[in-house]
Amino acid sequence: MTRFSFDLQGTDGSARTGVIHTPRGQIRTPAFMPVGTAATVKAMLPESVEATGADILLGNTYHLMLRPTAERIDRLGGLHRFMNWDRPILTDSGGFQVMSLADLRKLTEEGVSFRSHVDGSKHMLTPERSMEIQRLLGSDIVMCFDECPALPADRKRIEESMRLSMRWAARSREAFGDRPGHALFGIQQGGLEEDMREESAEALRAIGFDGYAIGGLAVGEGQEAMFRALDFAPAQLPEDKPRYLMGVGKPDDIVGAVKRGVDMMDCVLPSRSGRTGQAWTRRGQVNIKNARHADDPRPLDADCTCPACRNYSRAYLHHVFRAQEMISGMLLTWHNLHYYQDLMAGMRAAIAENRFAAFEAAFHAARAEGDIAPL
Structure with a gap:
């Protein structure tokens, strides 16, 4: 049986590329995990999610424990069988x-x-x-239970919360036990404070985990503050284990996080945006609701190979959104997830070939151009 392991294959500055090996398949890093909150990525079939290039999905402990319950999912053969996804699944702890x-x-x-x-x-x-819930669900990567205060918060509150999370991390490790083929990740806390992040990282390293998450960011502090924290936080964690930044983010957040040494990310943004008429493209965000698209026969993104861009015009996507047709959310979500996975593949190749700086510059330049001019 394949044990859980991480193979770091290349670095370019702080950016890293590698492969996480699990019994259910490989996860290429940097990896973006689509969020399947209630055992589904909204508006997508599992086969369609796989077609976008996703190696792993995220499931939500809090939502699944309430409905349909972890015990029911276990009786029905576990989360993978229940939702028809045979690749790796990461479950969050429910704390957030x-x-x-x-x-x-x-x-x-x-x-x-x-x-x-x-x-x-x-x-x-x-x-x-x-x-116990995450064991019943049968997820491949389990997150330890933590507390995450919203920012801004005062230093004393962050310190108390971080130390409570570290005590809970030790209890999570103990309760997780020995589960070959399954991994447990610890979660670093400490807000934006470098010394508290270091104390948290030391506590987690002493307990020992299969991977390490950076928690408590993307909770209201803004991109600039988040990047300042990411300038030191990833390097405080073990180099030979995956580093997961929880709940991030927009494409420019993701590129900035990878530049600073992050290996894994998740966010509801591509699917949530798709359902509200927002598309993410190489040239930035497109709001398909806008009247300018009503007569536009061109694709959303001429360089994209997803079904929405290959087979449908902006005019059609505008029409079905306005008409509140279900296919609107389906096509835009597929496009967004495809774009995110394309972005990850581009970064993996750039890091492997030592040209990440050029990739990052081209990424920002394309976005600065903005959407194609209206007809």
């Missing part, structure tokens, strides 16, 4: 959603008690329960 979505939550040393936003039922999420 409890903080942002749940009603009447109460935080203690033990964990978080909360009421479900779905039906008001009472639940308790602890490091041990989070590990």
Whole structure:
């Protein structure tokens, strides 16, 4: 059986490219993980997600524990079979959603008690329960349970939260046990403070994980502050293990994160944008709602090979969005996910060939040009 391992194959400055090996297949890094919150990437078939070039999906512990429940998914053969995705799946711990979505939550040393936003039922999420849920789901990469305060927050709050997360990380490691072929990632916290990030990284290294996430960013601090933190945070984590930046982001966030040594990212943005008429292209964002597209026979992006660009005009995409047809969200989501995977493939090749700086310059230059001129 293939054990979980990371093969770092090339670097260019701080940017890295490699392969994560899992029993369910390889994950090429830098990797972007589409988000399948409730066991589906919204508006996409699993086969279509795979066709975009995605090696791994993210599933959401909080949403799945509430509905349809982890126990039911386990009885039905696990998350991979349940959602018809046979490649790797990473599940988050549920901590972030409890903080942002749940009603009447109460935080203690033990964990978080909360009421479900779905039906008001009472639940308790602890490091041990989070590990149990993720085991029942059968995910390949499990995230340890942590607390993530929204920024800005004062230093004392960030420090207390980070140390609680480190105690929970140790309990998560203990509860995870020995599961060959499955990986457990620790999550670095500490806000924007370099010394606290270092303390967190040291605590995680002492516990020992299969990979390390950078948590607590993209929570309201803005890109400039996030990049300042990423100038030091990835390098504080072990070089021989994957580094995962949680919940990021826009294409320029992703390029900036990879430049600073990040290997994995996830974000709801490509699918959420697709459902609201936003397309991400090499030349920046296109709002398909705008009247300028109504008579435009050209594709969204002439250089893109996704079905939306190959087979449909801007005029058609504008029409089906305006008419609130389901195919609108399907085509735009497919395009966005395809664009994101194209971006990752371009960066992997650029790092391997030691031309990342040129790639980054061309990326920003194309975006600065803006969308093609209206007809």
